[in-house]
Amino acid sequence: MQRSAAAKPTIKEVARLAKVAVGTVSNVITGSVPVSEELQQRVSAAIRKLDYHPNHIARSLKTSKTRTLGIIVPDLTISFYPQVIRGAETAARQRKYSLIAVNSYDSAERQEELLSLLRSERVEGILLVAAAAPAQHDVISRIAEAGIPMVCLDRVPDKIPVDSVCVEDAAAAQMGVEHLIRMGNRRIAIITGPMALKNERERLRGCKQALRRAKLKLDGDMIWHGDLNRDRVAALCCERLRNPATRPDAVFSTNGPTGLGVLCGFRDCGLRTPEDIRFATFDELVVEDVFLPSITTVVQPAYNIGFRAADILLARIEKKLRGKPVALRLPATLKVRHSSQSAVELVVDNAARFEPAVI
Secondary structure (H helix, E strand, C coil), X not given: CCCCCCCCCCHHHHHHHHCCCHHHHHHHHHCCCCCCHHHHHHHHHHHHHHCCCCCHHHHHHHHCCCCEEEEXXXXXXXXXXXHHHHHHHHHHHHCCCXXXXXXXXXXXXXXXXXXXXXHHCCCCEEEECCCCCHHHHHHHHHHHHCCCCEEEECCCCCCCCCEEEEECXXXXXXXXXXXXXXXXXXXXXXXXCCCCCHHHXXXXXXXXXXXXXXXXXXXXXXXXXXXXXXXXXXXXXXXXXXXXXXXXXXXXXXXXXXXXXXXXXXXXXXXXXXXXXXXXEECCCCCHXXXXXXXXXXXXXXXXXXXXXXXXXXXXXXXXXXXXXXXXXXXXXXXCCHHHCCHHHHHHHHHHHHCCCCC
């Protein structure tokens, strides 16, 4: 019997072509029951040949399962977040879940809309990088109280019982400032993001700890409270860097967007790094080779943060993880590059990198 052009293939036809039971096709699609590699290949080949698309909406109405997760991030243009999403997507795909990624634009209002949208789409769990605003806490609490599995990552809200994954923020920032101290810097300015974010407060605490351990003065004039807007941070840096008599010999930024603002501020003030002022930042800014000199960075394991967060979320959904919230804290790494070296070291290193080959 020949199907009309408008007719859609059915799961029974897939099973007939693959020479398996309908239940086997369903198990391959949902991943709910392990299926041998041979049968998976036969079913997958039949699905491709027939161009079969299962009706997930009908299935979800019947089973209350959509096998879909949602992830909300503040800004998809910041290089950190696509890596987080990639990690989460990998973990989801390994369990045959789909992942919907949406952008809150760092707005608490937009975040609330997206949380409502994801609930309407009947996602089974939510990964959330919270917006930089204190008003969001009530919304997150309501999600947790509604029994919807949620994992907060990178930015962890205060005093809300929810699973979370991020780096050891204080230790990571301390590592970055200690590096600048080892390089001989004694007047180190710390520029932060919004203090409404717990991770920013923790990073500032780590910076202060590094200065205390080195017995350096904790000068309030050397702690600059910025935000995530590049232009405003650049203006703040220009204001603080214009006077050579009070200028720091190094700057540490507690996040990537703020770090970009610092570099713009150096440019606007006619300062070079490391020749005039040394610099290190939390978070990779862009591909390392884009900046000359390259930027010393405290690097978060972005992919692993996303993967581990999704793994915890799926364990909650599948009832493999019960009880108190998990607080997973991962170590960061320090990548030392040109921006924190001395000018002499930079000249020597550049000579080694760019010396012409002898033929």
